[in-house]
Amino acid sequence: MANELKAAANPRRSPGRPRDASREKVILTETLALLGELGFAGLTVDAVVARAKVSKATIYRRWATKEELAIAAFDLLPLIEPVETGDIESEIIAYIDQYYGFLRTTPLSSVLPALVSEAMHNPTLAERLNEVVQRRRESGIAMIRRAITRGELPATTPPDIAHELIVGPMLQRSFFEPANFRREDFLVMVRVIVAGLKAVGKATSSAA
Structure with a gap:
């Protein structure tokens, strides 16, 4: 009886309406497009509401701030997955081809500069952007680590710097x-980068 009275006094709340994944994707897709068109400063929730045809409440239930919404939209972009061939030069070329394709066929080339520019004076956005970028770099850095393990690149190779040498020229050109x-041009850069990394390893070994 006591348990029944307790249950009556504290009725279990029915679960709310589950999130609609397809609606979230529409919101983030339109946010991504607006970021590319207007930049972060020009992005407004009102604009997203108009484009995605949802209410403000729908957006704020999912993302409390514009920064969170922008980062979630950026993270919607596809990840680059390295191809394992056992040869670092061919792996980097395959990696570059994916990156090249993304920069040409997705809003990445316009969205990333917009976010980086805003992050320079928006610490909240800078912190969140750094988290996402670092996570998305991991597959490329792992590719370099595998080449080191195979003995293709010297053990002294810093994987994060090697990855920056690969991606940096593409972003700069884009x-x-x-x-x-x-x-x-990027294929030439790959050969130069791989040769340089191997040469540094030989020089280090000779000096030792």
Whole structure:
């Protein structure tokens, strides 16, 4: 009886309506498009509401701030998954091809500069953006680590710096020299980077 009275006094709340994953994707897709068109400063919840055809309440139930919404939209972009061939040069080329394709066919080339620019004076956004970027770099860094384990690259190779050498030129060309954003140039860069990493290892071994 006591348990029955307790249950009556504290009725179990029925669960709320489950989140609609398809609706979330529409919201994030439209947010991503608006980021590319307007930048972070121009992005507003009202604009997302109009484009996604949802209510403000729907957005704020999922993302409390514009920063959270923008980062969630950025994280919607596909991950780059390295191809394991056992040869670091061919693996980097496959990695570059994916990156090249994403920069040409997704809003990445316009969205990332918008977020980086805002992050320079928005600590909250900077922290969240760094978390996402670091997580998305891990697959590329793991590719370098595997090459070190196989003995293709010297043990002294810093995986994070090697990854920056691979990705940096692509982002620089995409953001600042889009007219010179050519795949054939990146293939030359890959050969130079791999040769340089191997040469540094030989020089280090000779010095030792």
